[in-house]
Amino acid sequence: MYVVVGYGNVLRRDDGAGLILAQHIADFLNLKGVDVLHISVQQLAPELIYDFVGADGVIFVDTCAIHADPVVCVDPIFTQPVSMTVGHHMAPEMLLLLLEKLLDISLPAWMVRVPGWDFGFGEGMSSQTQRALTHFGDELERDWQAIFPAESLFQTNTTRRAY
């Protein structure tokens, strides 16, 4: 079973793109016969680690405000967080570290980042983010196993893939 976690705020325009894409990925993988647990949250909080127990891997999907290219990127996540700072919400790396330290579980995980431009109040997304989502959806449809290889669906490697 794979956990797909989308997070963001649909009332902050592009910030909601992660939630929308997570739903799409979960539905898509499900149709392809992959057992998926889909979770939507505004921000990551520590109790989510209990949802990862028994999973084979986790895909986090978020909007990213700082991006070099206007495309969706898929990166492996390593359990060492860049920052140890914890607030009311956490980074995926911190959640994975909690999972490892508290429950002694290590999981392969991926970060899917949607490029975002407009984080103002309101519904709907910017045309650039919409385009990036559409393009990623097409790529997923065309060759999903290249993005998420079936035999080692979420085996971590150091290669970033941009779509």
Add this chain to the structure above:
Amino acid sequence: MGKTLTIDPVTRIEGHAKITIHLNDAGDVEDARFHVTEFRGFEKFCEGRSFWEMPGITARVCGICPVSHLMASAKAGDAVLGVHIPPVAEKLRRLMNWAQIVQSHALSFFHLSAPDFLLGLDSDPAKRNIVGLIETHPDIAQNGIRLRKFGQDVIRLLGGRSVHPAWTVPGGVREPLANETREKILKQLPEVIHIAERALDFMQEVQSNFEQESHTFGEFPSLFMGLVTPEGGLEHYDGVLRVVDAQGNNALPMSLLKKGDEGIASTRYKEIIGESVEPWTYLKFPFFKPDGTDLFSGMYRVGPLARLNVCKFAGTPRADQALRRFRQLSAYGKPVLSSFHYHYARLIEIVFALEKMWETLEDRDITNTHIRSQAGVNQLVGVGVSEAPRGTLFHEYHVDEQGILKKVNLLIATGQNNMAMNETVKQIARYYVKGDKLTEGMLNRVEAGIRCFDPCLSCSTHALGQMPLHIQLLSAHNKLVDEVFRH
């Protein structure tokens, strides 16, 4: 020549903020300011929407305390409809609100503040965090997650999901409680109460290690405000608004009270609260109008510490016992004045919330299916008030006859603590900042002082954010003298 120390941003709180500390020629602290660098905008965004949508919209102000906005918003909606909701709907809303108190306070105490208590305020910041806590006290870290999970599970079981459940609506709630769900929650309560009581014991044990902090982390006279039951008991959902002064006396003008009243109707908040703005922060400064001849004389505190100071009793056995011990921190009959004790107050509120949940779930009527009052727009103004984890939350809606919002005012707990947070920073800085060099111990304490209030700047400015730490020391001529980054 004066100098300014800047701590930018502040860590382990919600949202963007920085602190500047202003030194005089002698190198002593003259002033300190807590700046909020996010802007607010949700109120404007809501105009033109239907009041029916408001619980769902305003819940998205914040991912941490969405339930608080659901409560205040639904209550404002009840007022627009002009209805009394069915008794079981009120009980169910209370249940969700207590679950919210549990999960929010658990995060604040166990994960954000426990590293300060357990690892020490002078310990290496690289280790004084949740990971350091796991290494030295894994049981504490796990208990925090367990309590949070319980709170979130109850919210999810009631509302269908743990974040932004569209369950609380004007007129009541959408779905009744199934008996199976009731039993499922009841079954977990003994374990989580045990966890909360152990944390309370721990807090009582370590109090004496923090004597200095308890006198320097925002210990000053101020007013305290919160909801109480009509009898004066601890309240989080409804009741009347009570304000006490630093001596514990009622501070509300007698002209607003009838004999025997513990407080005023919370919908009359505008008669006692004014709002001021300062050019150096986006966070407004609410103040108590009857005492507000100048801004700081109207300073009041809200949240767990204030709620325990304004109530006469808690109303549950374990919480009342803990409250009696808590009150020994001050002279008999006087409020506890130090903001440092917000942490302790949070734990008592967790115990109280769990006890109330147990009591409410044992009432068989809780599964009654009459959960919603139906009506159209009957009032053009509706005010909804509830106690959020961080303090009293006000939603005020002005609608037209079709229920379209013409004006929205959200008065948020963190905003109401703004003056007290500034005063706390100033007091800590005066005690710990010496000379023009930034030290870790000083920075840690200034930050920890702000964390006492567990501020949610996403709520109070209605924006998003997270932060590393950036501190600058500037001279009176804005020349950079010292600088520290912490990521």
